[in-house]
Amino acid sequence: xxxxxxxxxxxxxxxxxxxxxxxxxxxxxxxxxxxxxxxxxxxxxxxxxxxxxxxxxxxxxxxxxxxxxxxxxxxxxxxxxxxxxxxxxxxxxxxxxxxxxxxxxxxxxxxxxxxxxxxxxxxxxxxxxxxxxxxxxxxxxxxxxxxxxxxxxxxxxxxxxxxxxxxxxxxxxxxxxxxxxxxxxxxxxxxxxxxxxxxxxxxxxxxxxxxxxxxxxxxxxxxxxxxxxxxxxxxxxxxxxxxxxxxxxxxxxxxxxxxxxxxxxxxxxxxxxxxxxxxxxxxxxxxxxxxxxxxxxxxxxxxxxxxxxxxxxxxxxxxxxxxxxxxxxxxx
Amino acid sequence: xxxxxxxxxxxxxxxxxxxxxxxxxxxxxxxxxxxxxxxxxxxxxxxxxxxxxxxxxxxxxxxxxxxxxxxxxxxxxxxxxxxxxxxxxxxxxxxxxxxxxxxxxxxxxxxxxxxxxxxxxxxxxxxxxxxxxxxxxxxxxxxxxxxxxxxxxxxxxxxxxxxxxxxxxxxxxxxxxxxxxxxxxxxxxxxxxxxxxxxxxxxxxxxxxxxxxxxxxxxxxxxxxxxxxxxxxxxxxxxxxxxxxxxxxxxxxxxxxxxxxxxxxxxxxxxxxxxxxxxxxxxxxxxxxxxxxxxxxxxxxxxxxxxxxxxxxxxxxxxxxxxxxxxxxxxxxxxxxxxxxxxxxxxxxxxxxxxxxxxxxxxxxxxxxxxxxxxxxxxxxxxxxxxxxxxxxxxxxxxxxxxxxxxxxxxxxxxxxxxxxxxxxxxxxxxxxxxxxxxxxxxxxxxxxxxxxxxxxxxxxxxxxxxxxxxxxxxxxxxxxxxxxxxxxxxxxxxxxxxxxxxxxxxxxxxxxxxxxxxxxxxxxxxxxxxxxxxxxxxxxxxxxxxxxxxxxxxxxxxxxxxxxxxxxxxxx
Numbered sequence: 001x002x003x004x005x006x007x008x009x010x011x012x013x014x015x016x017x018x019x020x021x022x023x024x025x026x027x028x029x030x031x032x033x034x035x036x037x038x039x040x041x042x043x044x045x046x047x048x049x050x051x052x053x054x055x056x057x058x059x060x061x062x063x064x065x066x067x068x069x070x071x072x073x074x075x076x077x078x079x080x081x082x083x084x085x086x087x088x089x090x091x092x093x094x095x096x097x098x099x100x101x102x103x104x105x106x107x108x109x110x111x112x113x114x115x116x117x118x119x120x121x122x123x124x125x126x127x128x129x130x131x132x133x134x135x136x137x138x139x140x141x142x143x144x145x146x147x148x149x150x151x152x153x154x155x156x157x158x159x160x161x162x163x164x165x166x167x168x169x170x171x172x173x174x175x176x177x178x179x180x181x182x183x184x185x186x187x188x189x190x191x192x193x194x195x196x197x198x199x200x201x202x203x204x205x206x207x208x209x210x211x212x213x214x215x216x217x218x219x220x221x222x223x224x225x226x227x228x229x230x231x232x233x234x235x236x237x238x239x240x241x242x243x244x245x246x247x248x249x250x251x252x253x254x255x256x257x258x259x260x261x262x263x264x265x266x267x268x269x270x271x272x273x274x275x276x277x278x279x280x281x282x283x284x285x286x287x288x289x290x291x292x293x294x295x296x297x298x299x300x301x302x303x304x305x306x307x308x309x310x311x312x313x314x315x316x317x318x319x320x321x322x323x324x325x326x327x328x329x330x331x332x
Numbered sequence: 333x334x335x336x337x338x339x340x341x342x343x344x345x346x347x348x349x350x351x352x353x354x355x356x357x358x359x360x361x362x363x364x365x366x367x368x369x370x371x372x373x374x375x376x377x378x379x380x381x382x383x384x385x386x387x388x389x390x391x392x393x394x395x396x397x398x399x400x401x402x403x404x405x406x407x408x409x410x411x412x413x414x415x416x417x418x419x420x421x422x423x424x425x426x427x428x429x430x431x432x433x434x435x436x437x438x439x440x441x442x443x444x445x446x447x448x449x450x451x452x453x454x455x456x457x458x459x460x461x462x463x464x465x466x467x468x469x470x471x472x473x474x475x476x477x478x479x480x481x482x483x484x485x486x487x488x489x490x491x492x493x494x495x496x497x498x499x500x501x502x503x504x505x506x507x508x509x510x511x512x513x514x515x516x517x518x519x520x521x522x523x524x525x526x527x528x529x530x531x532x533x534x535x536x537x538x539x540x541x542x543x544x545x546x547x548x549x550x551x552x553x554x555x556x557x558x559x560x561x562x563x564x565x566x567x568x569x570x571x572x573x574x575x576x577x578x579x580x581x582x583x584x585x586x587x588x589x590x591x592x593x594x595x596x597x598x599x600x601x602x603x604x605x606x607x608x609x610x611x612x613x614x615x616x617x618x619x620x621x622x623x624x625x626x627x628x629x630x631x632x633x634x635x636x637x638x639x640x641x642x643x644x645x646x647x648x649x650x651x652x653x654x655x656x657x658x659x660x661x662x663x664x665x666x667x668x669x670x671x672x673x674x675x676x677x678x679x680x681x682x683x684x685x686x687x688x689x690x691x692x693x694x695x696x697x698x699x700x701x702x703x704x705x706x707x708x709x710x711x712x713x714x715x716x717x718x719x720x721x722x723x724x725x726x727x728x729x730x731x732x733x734x735x736x737x738x739x740x741x742x743x744x745x746x747x748x749x750x751x752x753x754x755x756x757x758x759x760x761x762x763x764x765x766x767x768x769x770x771x772x773x774x775x776x777x778x779x780x781x782x783x784x785x786x787x788x789x790x791x792x793x794x795x796x797x798x799x800x801x802x803x804x805x806x807x808x809x810x811x812x813x814x815x816x817x818x819x820x821x822x823x824x825x826x827x828x829x830x831x832x833x834x835x836x837x838x839x840x841x842x843x844x845x846x847x848x849x850x851x852x853x854x855x856x857x858x859x860x861x862x863x864x865x866x867x868x869x870x871x872x873x874x875x876x877x878x879x880x881x882x883x884x885x886x887x888x889x890x891x892x893x894x895x896x897x898x899x900x901x902x903x904x905x
Contacts, residue, residue, distance in 0.1 A: 144817055153817070154409075154410055155406060155409045155410060155791075155816055155817075155841070156409070156736055156792075156817075157678065157732055157734050157736075158732055158765075158789075158791070159409070159674070159675065159678075160408045160409070160466070160492060161410065161494070162492045162494075162520065163625075163674060167627075167676065246630075249630050249631060
């Protein structure tokens, strides 16, 4: 499962950068303080970055600080990223497998164009732009992480037990259902059931009285255009509305601000609502929510009573409206 | 040097509220020492093993309020075995025997037993205030004792403790005559409570200002309590779930609207987002909002809520608010001083909830920000430099990038420059936690610039002993240093042994320090306790092999020598 994507090319990450005294250009220490002691008694292993261990962190072409060096990445081009350019990560061999999950084409290009310009602190020296990450030091500390993957290292991340517990229990006791009193908006033209107060109320009230749902019903959810799927616990919801909202949040987190610029931070989300209703259900968005039932057929979500849906849904798919129409699921 | 009669000195000292000031005046001369010690009523002990109860009581006979801290900070993250120590019983016992008129006890990271609580409740007739933070070892039976016996109890505040819940009737143990409660916080309890008893207690506690409920208290009860307690200043809801069309909910809205004094809100341990609008009316006045346990509120609802909170000074929130949400915070909460963003999902399913963008937005919008705890998936040097420029007033800066050795994803550089900018710009920085890929360079910066730094937390950072040496050498005010998984060894440990007597404690785990190094240190510095935590009997077999690395070392200065309550797996060298 490890996928070090070997970065294209180029030149780059040459040899181990010389000692850390060649500081990265800022804040040149005058005397070096006590730092001039005989160095690495701890025998740090300096690892030469190897091409085949490079991992693409994000899609953007990681532009290297150009030599005139107001570096720190501000010259980012947003243009697509063929993997990493001169991606000089140090050896992360064992970390690569952890990073792959995250480096998936994320929602947005993390544009730094709205960052302020780098400080005057950074006067660069060209040495700073050369690969400076030689040593992800594996000699000691990182060994624990290397062995077991950082998420299982005891003591990391530094979160209190009480918070960890509440995170862990989140999947078992998901948020209570919403009870929208204004369901009028959920009426649609294409036959989705008008979710009345009554129906949802009953479900939600039942949950309220009975306490937590006893069994969870996790089903896979895939959205067209997203290679990685999610899972959602159907039994955590009492009605279609809350399910749809959850899915919208899952697939359309705020990082979809592909064009976030300036203070406006405008979003071009396709699905996020401003009001309360879910676009997934009312047919107004570019996507519709469908599910595969026990018989293997793909159905539009919302037609049957919630309880019946719970019993028959095997998995969900957020499908493009165009495709759904093509399949005859929606009236054109 | 007595120009004034002692009564005058004592009166002057009364104006000194901070422990540091009092400690300072007691060093001036013997007579000031004497006057100060007889007049000090509130004592703070940062490490319960630095001194013992007898000496404490000897020096401060008029002790009324005691604050004790026990386990090292990394105990919060499961790095310290449960029975390591930090028992409060000997303190309670000693104070009881010597007739201390104890009124207030505040404990952090200590082991508290039911017997201790029972003894506490019976020994001090004027006992008023018990605050337990991150403690463990007791059950609701102990709470029942406190409730039953402390006749003038004003404050019972349980924060994030591990309490064994016997589902007893501890709340019912408050006698009918008890009307003195000002503050009650039992949010961390996991079990059911007797709702009727709670309502009755609240009804007769007309001085109640602060109330934090646990998840077992439903909205219906909350509504009844609020109707009787409109003077509340600080509220933590339990379960906040209801049908918005119901009578209960309508009554809640009415009750909340009358609570004009609420400045601090927390809880929402279970929540139906459609009920949130009920609290909008009080959002306008909120200065503190803690939604860090409110898993049930989605990002969009969080944002809607925040838009109402223009006066917020302190905000604790989950990262599902997202960068966009932080932008809303930045534009709404101009008075913000403290921000904590906790992770809502550790498995990083692809979508980073908050990144450096959110932090930059906050720094740009909230000029008064001085305290930060920020969990994120990534950070860049550029962002940190910008933040440093925008907010030069940081006193506490704790950044936790979930992947501990990730570099700046844009430049692939370590984060040395970013943190360097922070320490250079924030001249008042007292507490710093590092993360991300870091070399010795960052420590060079810290040693050079972080002049006021008192506490530093390091994980997976540095290349050589030089890093640690820079810090020990440069940070003159350093009190607590805790390091995990970093390549610092004996050279760093032993170069300046005197430094540790100027600090409260040093923790090193999974570093390069060897048994021999620790033994050497212990031998040179008799007033330090150098403890090795030897779990799993790794070292039992070869206790004389000085070359073996020590998995966990905790050392601290102490006036009373090695502690006698250490368990088998803790060796004091």
